[in-house]
Amino acid sequence: MSPSDLDEISAEISEWDEFYTSVTKYGFSKNFFKKENIVLSGIKTFFSIPVETTEKSDFSSVAILDETADSKETVLKVLNILNDKFQVGQLTNYVVVVGDGKSYDHLIKLKSEYGENMDWVLAYPGDWHILKNVLPIFVKIYFDAGLKQLATKHHHGATLKVLTECSKFAITHRFLYKLGEAVMRHQVKSFFEYKSCESPYDIQVSDLILDIISDMSLDEGEDDVCKTDVWEKVCEKKKEIFTFFTDDLLEEYNTWRHENSSVNQTFAFWDNFVHLDFMAYLGLFFSIRSRNWHLRNVSLKKITCLFHAFDRQNYQRLIPYHLADLHTFPEPVIKHFAAGCFSVSISGKHLYSVALDEAHEMEINLKSKNALNSFSQSSLANLTFYLPNRAKTLHNLKSELKLEREEGLYQREGTMSYVKNAEKTVCEYMSNLETSSLFVINCNENLHHIFTRTETDHEQTDSLINYRKYGEEDLGNYLKCFLFRTCETAGKPPPRKRRNLKTFASIKITIHKQKKEIKDQNTVPKAPVSSKTTVIIDGMFIINTSPLASHQTFGDYAGGFDDDRKDRAISILNGQVVDYDLASGNHEEADTRVWLHASVTTADQVIIYSPDTDGIDSILICMQLLFIYSGCAFVSYFRGCGKKTFFDLFRKHASFIVGNGSFADVHGHNGLHSFYRLICSVYFNKHRAAFQPYSTPKSLFDSISERDLHEKHLSFISAIREKLWERVVTEVEMMPNHEALKLHWMRCCWVFDYWSHSTSNTHTLSELSKSGWQITDNRLEIVWDTVLNFQKVEKTVEWYTKGCGCNTGCKTNRCKCSGDQVLDMSIDLDDVISDETEDLEDPVEDEQPEVDGLVEELDQTDDYWLFSNEEI
Numbered sequence: 055m056s057p058s059d060l061d062e063i064s065a066e067i068s069e070w071d072e073f074y075t076s077v078t079k080y081g082f083s084k085n086f087f088k089k090e091n092i093v094l095s096g097i098k099t100f101f102s103i104p105v106e107t108t109e110k111s112d113f114s115s116v117a118i119l120d121e122t123a124d125s126k127e128t129v130l131k132v133l134n135i136l137n138d139k140f141q142v143g144q145l146t147n148y149v150v151v152v153g154d155g156k157s158y159d160h161l162i163k164l165k166s167e168y169g170e171n172m173d174w175v176l177a178y179p180g181d182w183h184i185l186k187n188v189l190p191i192f193v194k195i196y197f198d199a200g201l202k203q204l205a206t207k208h209h210h211g212a213t214l215k216v217l218t219e220c221s222k223f224a225i226t227h228r229f230l231y232k233l234g235e236a237v238m239r240h241q242v243k244s245f246f247e248y249k250s251c252e253s254p255y256d257i258q259v260s261d262l263i264l265d266i267i268s269d270m271s272l273d274e275g276e277d278d279v280c281k282t283d284v285w286e287k288v289c290e291k292k293k294e295i296f297t298f299f300t301d302d303l304l305e306e307y308n309t310w311r312h313e314n315s316s317v318n319q320t321f322a323f324w325d326n327f328v329h330l331d332f333m334a335y336l337g338l339f340f341s342i343r344s345r346n347w348h349l350r351n352v353s354l355k356k357i358t359c360l361f362h363a364f365d366r367q368n369y370q371r372l373i374p375y376h377l378a379d380l381h382t383f384p385e386p387v388i389k390h391f392a393a394g395c396f397s398v399s400i401s402g403k404h405l406y407s408v409a410l411d412e413a414h415e416m417e418i419n420l421k422s423k424n425a426l427n428s429f430s431q432s433s434l435a436n437l438t439f440y441l442p443n444r445a446k447t448l449h450n451l452k453s454e455l456k457l458e459r460e461e462g463l464y465q466r467e468g469t470m471s472y473v474k475n476a477e478k479t480v481c482e483y484m485s486n487l488e489t490s491s492l493f494v495i496n497c498n499e500n501l502h503h504i505f506t507r508t509e510t511d512h513e514q515t516d517s518l519i520n521y522r523k524y525g526e527e528d529l530g531n532y533l534k535c536f537l538f539r540t541c542e543t544a545g546k547p548p549p550r551k552r553r554n555l556k557t558f559a560s561i562k563i564t565i566h567k568q569k570k571e572i573k574d575q576n577t578v579p580k581a582p583v584s585s586k587t588t589v590i591i592d593g594m595f596i597i598n599t600s601p602l603a604s605h606q607t608f609g610d611y612a613g614g615f616d617d618d619r620k621d622r623a624i625s626i627l628n629g630q631v632v633d634y635d636l637a638s639g640n641h642e643e644a645d646t647r648v649w650l651h652a653s654v655t656t657a658d659q660v661i662i663y664s665p666d667t668d669g670i671d672s673i674l675i676c677m678q679l680l681f682i683y684s685g686c687a688f689v690s691y692f693r694g695c696g697k698k699t700f701f702d703l704f705r706k707h708a709s710f711i712v713g714n715g716s717f718a719d720v721h722g723h724n725g726l727h728s729f730y731r732l733i734c735s736v737y738f739n740k741h742r743a744a745f746q747p748y749s750t751p752k753s754l755f756d757s758i759s760e761r762d763l764h765e766k767h768l769s770f771i772s773a774i775r776e777k778l779w780e781r782v783v784t785e786v787e788m789m790p791n792h793e794a795l796k797l798h799w800m801r802c803c804w805v806f807d808y809w810s811h812s813t814s815n816t817h818t819l820s821e822l823s824k825s826g827w828q829i830t831d832n833r834l835e836i837v838w839d840t841v842l843n844f845q846k847v848e849k850t851v852e853w854y855t856k857g858c859g860c861n862t863g864c865k866t867n868r869c870k871c872s873g874d875q876v877l878d879m880s881i882d883l884d885d886v887i888s889d890e891t892e893d894l895e896d897p898v899e900d901e902q903p904e905v906d907g908l909v910e911e912l913d914q915t916d917d918y919w920l921f922s923n924e925e926i
Contacts (some may be wrong), residue, residue: 056540057533060377066352073337073349074329076101078304079296081238085246087288088239090260095285095473097235097336098343102405103289108345111398113417115446129153129160133175142174148387150176152410154183155368162375176383179376180411181342181350181397184357186223187369188335191360192230193220195518196327198558200490200504201233204483227339232476234332236483237492241328243484244493245307262295282470314493319501323518324492330522331360342409345394351377362532363525365552374529374537503558510558517555524553588657675718679806680704683729688805689798690836693786695736707735710752720803723764729799730767730792731755734774737789744777768792794839801826801836 062070080097087094094100116139121128133151140146151161161177197205197218205217209229216225288295311329315322337353340346354373361370380388397407400416408416467473490504501518502509510518534540652660684700685691704711711717711731719725731751738751748754754773760766771792782788790798804825811817823829828837 056538057530059381060355060374060533062352062355063348066348066355069346069348070337070352073340073346074333075304076296077238077333077336078307079299081235081242082299082303083292083295084235084239085242092284092288093473093477094288096231096467096476098340098405099467099473100285100289100292101340101344102403103286106404108399108402108404108407110402111400111413113398113413115418124156124160126160126164129157130164133164133172137174146174148174148176148384150178150387150410152178152180152414154180154411155187155372158372158376159368162372162379176387177376177379178396178410179372181338181409182223182412182415184354184369184373185227185335185338185342185409187366188338188357188360189223189226189230190220191364191366192331192335193217193226194364194559195331195521195557198560199323199518200492203505204233204486205229207486208479208482230332230335232480233483234328234336236480236487237324237332238328239480240484240487241311241325241493242307244495245310248310248495262291285473310495314495317498318494319515319519320491320499320504321493321495321497323501324504326522330356340405342397342412343405343407345397345399345407347392347394347396350396351380359522359525359529361525362528363521363553364555370528370532371536374533378537511556514556514558517553518557521555524555528553586658587661588655588659589661590651590655676704676712678809679718679720679802680732682802682805682809683732683799686805688808689801692733692736695740699736699740700732703735703739704732706739707731707751710750710755711735720806725803726796726799727763727767729802730771730795733789733795734770737774737778741778741781744781745774771795791839791843793843797826797837797839799826800824 077097080100084094095103117135119128119131121131136142136149136151140149142149153161158177158179161175165172165175165177202218205214209217213225216222217229220226311325315325334353334356337349338357341350341353355377358370358373358377360366361373394407397409398413399407400413467476487504491499491502491507492504500509501515652662680700681697682689684695684697711728713724713728713731717725717728717732719728734755735751738745738754742749745754748757755766755770758766758769758773760769771789775789775791778787778789804820804822807819808817811819822834826837828835
């Protein structure tokens with residue numbers, strides 16, 4: 055397959071042209087009938103008459119699960135139930151499984167994971183959920199461009215809140231539905247005003263209207279005729295009405311649109327809304343209601359680029375995959391879809407079908423929820439077994455007692471009150487649009503707000519005029535690089551970042567930005583509060599604090615300090631700018647000028663802020679040490695703590711770990727203490743729930759009251775180890791004690807010294823026997839811990855496994871001799887398992903015969919044996 059396989063086919067183009075022409079002629083018809091005071095029904099009711107029969111669908115619930123929603127495990131469980139219920143491979147070959155975006159994502163991942171075993175699953179995204187996810191994009195593009203004024207004027211309270219947040223599909227859909235009709239009719243009205251002469255269409259439509267109402271009794275003096283039999287008769291003759299609007303008229307209308315769009319950006323923007331975005335959305339909606347397969351696919355293809363343009367991560371990936379996946383569906387399934395089986399009919403009425411996922415919400419979910427009478431966890435678990443039958447019984451009972459909603463109410467769009475209210479709303483929208491600059495002709499204007507006439511800047515204009523172009527570019531890159539892998543960089547992301555297209559909406563201040571502003575307020579000096587106070591800030595610090603993409607040097611920020619003025623020092627005294635000759639010259643460090651400026655200022659108080667921002671050498675050393683500390687080819691690693699964890703925690707708590715810049719001190723206590731703080735921060739973050747109410751490792755460290763700094767670090771390690779005993783499953787996951795950590799640190803320092811001499815011809819390294827290793831019989835072995843700690847472990851294990859001491863040799867106290875033996879419990883456990891600290895200046899002793907075998911055995915195992923007291 056190739057990207058061209060997703061292009062619109064001839065059948066889809068034909069369906070789109072027919073749909074587009076019919077909707078345009080509907081707009082023309084409404085315009086002419088409104089002149090004759092005849093109110094026609096909405097577009098869906100208009101095309102649903104004359105009534106055609108549609109096969110009514112049956113619904114049944116297979117099972118109701120008490121499982122986590124949107125979970126891969128739950129989706130797999132559902133597939134297993136379907137495989138069993140439908141007897142796949144015996145009675146059924148394929149099962150179409152429909153889900154929302156998240157469920158569909160799980161389905162395609164499971165199919166990829168299980169391969170041929172999942173060929174019977176035909177994953178299908180819910181069309182109703184796709185419609186729901188298009189609406190937020192429309193709100194982002196058009197709401198602040200003028201729709202907000204209409205919504206604010208005609209809707210209030212909860213409805214206005216829903217429209218602003220786009221939180222409910224039904225309300226937002228109806229608003230957009232009526233607004234699209236109002237904008238289209240306003241454009242049609244502007245077109246016929248442009249013609250500025252009585253057209254023959256007025257006479258023809260007037261004659262037709264007289265013919266329709268000639269045999270009807272109408273109230274005299276009635277302003278607008280809104281009767282069911284009137285619009286039903288008009289709808290029955292819509293083909294005859296549409297013949298009045300010839301292809302020549304449509305061509306003239308399209309030419310007028312294109313000419314004005316080429317010179318008026320605002321006209322072009324709203325013309326795209328009517329004839330591209332809204333029309334594609336309406337096409338997808340109509341395809342579901344009318345069960346038109348080709349119209350559904352072509353509308354979906356026209357919408358897909360919007361998901362890419364506005365960075366909708368899930369659907370920009372899932373919809374192209376679905377369109378490509380349709381080519382792998384069995385031919386009989388595609389034929390069923392083409393016959394209309396991709397949507398179902400609840401009422402059996404024409405143009406009132408619903409999508410598969412929409413039907414699930416309306417039937418299965420709704421009836422099951424109505425059958426619930428308790429919401430406790432235990433009752434819900436019991437209900438899952440008989441809830442489907444209970445829901446069906448309750449529905450039948452309500453139907454017999456005439457308590458269930460009648461089917462006719464599903465089609466409330468056909469009632470007289472609904473049509474009258476809808477027409478009233480549309481006319482109100484149109485009356486407000488009359489006061490705007492929407493579709494002003496013969497006017498060369500830039501893009502602006504149609505009510506406030508506020509013009510957009512260059513970035514906003516580019517985004518709003520070209521968003522479809524950008525979306526199609528990104529869609530093409532995705533198809534070539536990811537879906538079909540036809541380009542050289544297959545599998546690699548296209549060379550672009552998130553678009554973040556700018557619209558009329560004001561930029562929201564995120565929580566991240568708010569926190570950053572608060573941090574800046576606490577770290578950056580405030581502006582002078584009086585003439586007696588001044589602040590001198592190093593220019594390079596300004597660049598590091600707030601860099602701009604368009605500026606690369608300090609000259610770009612300051613300006614004017616170039617050529618013969620680049621070595622001048624400028625001072626401001628009493629409002630006058632003068633040269634300060636003592637500070638002139640090409641200083642190697644800009645910090646010197648900062649202090650020289652302070653010597654001549656007239657202010658009483660001077661704040662000097664000049665942090666050192668050029669410590670790149672120290673950063674490189676820190677990164678190399680961090681790499682070694684977390685485990686490498688020379689030293690072991692910490693079980694369950696990868697390099698990403700170390701780097702993330704180092705960046706998060708850098709000020710606490712580094713302290714006074716001692717992290718790179720590999721020959722002193724300051725470096726050891728920084729290493730202790732690093733390891734403690736890693737295990738603190740991994741088990742942070744155990745250290746409440748302390749939220750950071752620094753807060754826990756500060757709570758320890760020890761006069762000696764070294765003792766405070768040892769207490770810090772003990773405090774964390776004490777909490778971890780309650781959470782770890784095995785001792786392999788336990789944080790090492792401070793002696794073992796020091797031995798690990800010594801080995802890491804030796805490796806760092808070795809690597810630091812990699813570019814030198816001579817190496818001067820410390821002795822291995824003083825760096826956490828020992829040499830026995832010319833064999834290098836790792837010293838994992840001190841002899842005293844090994845002895846403590848051995849005594850503890852011996853005490854726990856000594857048994858009852860009888861002749862049977864029992865080690866478990868299960869030989870039933872407990873009545874004759876008295877177990878001596880006088881042993882002092884504090885003496886056995888105490889964690890006494892000692893000076894580790896020389897932790898490796900010359901002779902360790904009692905641990906030689908143990909060290910040799912550990913040396914032959916994987917690194918994850920490190921610090922495991924349980925195995926020891």
